Amino acid sequence: MTKHYDMIAIGAGSGGLSAVERAAEYGKKCLVIEVKTMGGTCVNVGCVPKKVMWFAANAATQINNAQGLGFAVDVKSFSWKKLKQGRDNYIKGITTWYDGYLEKLGIDYIHGFGKLVDKNTVRDLCIIHNSPSYFQPLQFFKKNSSKFPYFSIKI
Numbered sequence: 001m002t003k004h005y006d007m008i009a010i011g012a013g014s015g016g017l018s019a020v021e022r023a024a025e026y027g028k029k030c031l032v033i034e035v036k037t038m039g040g041t042c043v044n045v046g047c048v049p050k051k052v053m054w055f056a057a058n059a060a061t062q063i064n065n066a067q068g069l070g071f072a073v074d075v076k077s078f079s080w081k082k083l084k085q086g087r088d089n090y091i092k093g094i095t096t097w098y099d100g101y102l103e104k105l106g107i108d109y110i111h112g113f114g115k116l117v118d119k120n121t122v123r124d125l126c127i128i129h130n131s132p133s134y135f136q137p138l139q140f141f142k143k144n145s146s147k148f149p150y151f152s153i154k155i
């Protein structure tokens with residue numbers, strides 16, 4: 001099966017998403033292929049979780065320093081689990097929001113592995129559901145690619 005697109009982004013990170021978003025705004029038909037999680041490094045393991053952790057560390061520093069400034073601070077407890085849960089929920093909110101946003105812009109999304117075979121063709125797409133890690137689906141795909149249905153996409 002061959003499908004034609006004006007633009008295909010391999011990777012739904014900051015770069016791929018902003019490229020297809022802008023192209024779609026100009027009326028181009030676009031596809032984004034992501035092997036792991038929508039949002040890429042920045043949203044899932046980079047800028048966003050880093051900032052949540054930084055805010056938590058900063059809050060701890062402020063609480064500590066407050067005593068020297070005359071405040072009687074009584075910290076009853078700290079829950080690492082709650083911090084992590086809040087951080088993960090925040091990230092999930094962003095990645096879920098992206099699904100609806102891409103749909104609204106008419107951008108197609110495939111959860112799978114994209115391979116550029118020439119300057120106009122992306123091929124060998126293995127559609128992955130509930131892939132637990134970045135590397136497992138890639139290795140799984142390499143070992144089992146002949147067993148999967150694949151199709152070409154022309155740009």
Ligand SMILES: Cc1cc2nc3c(=O)[nH]c(=O)nc-3n(C[C@H](O)[C@H](O)[C@H](O)COP(=O)(O)OP(=O)(O)OC[C@H]3O[C@@H](n4cnc5c(N)ncnc54)[C@H](O)[C@@H]3O)c2cc1C
Binds near residue numbers: 014046048
């Ligand atoms: C800890 C940390 C903190 C950071 N903090 C900041 C910050 O505060 N501010 C800032 O501006 N930048 C920050 N960055 C940098 C920022 O995350 C990157 O600049 C940005 O994510 C790069 O975007 P990208 O789209 O090029 O790549 P990525 O976001 O890495 O996206 C690439 C995507 O492509 C997918 N992919 C790769 N190969 C394939 C394939 N063959 N098929 C399908 N999918 C594929 C990957 O799974 C990935 O999701 C931080 C980075 C890290 C690691």
